[in-house]
Amino acid sequence: MPTRPSQNNPERVAKWEAWRLEVGTRIRDVRLSQEMTQESLALRSGVTRNVLIDVEHGRRGLLFERLLDIAEALEVAPAELLP
Secondary structure, eight states: OOOGGGGGGHHHHHHHHHHHHHHHHHHHHHHHHTOOOOHHHHHHHOOOHHHHHHHHHHSOOHHHHHHHHHHHHHHHHHHOOOO
């Protein structure tokens, strides 16, 4: 199992990047449809606003537990946030 980013398969890394962007876009779309600010979602979910910004822009992934926290704060099933 690779331990350094340079050891990861580039196709696999590209897939991860696409998934991160898709999940972030879904989180943002649901948040905006509920007229919720990033700050209020951050407070409700326990995720910092800076992390949430990076997630929504696809620059950062989430631990499974944090994804569940965000889904709960948005009052949607976690599956609605996944590609």
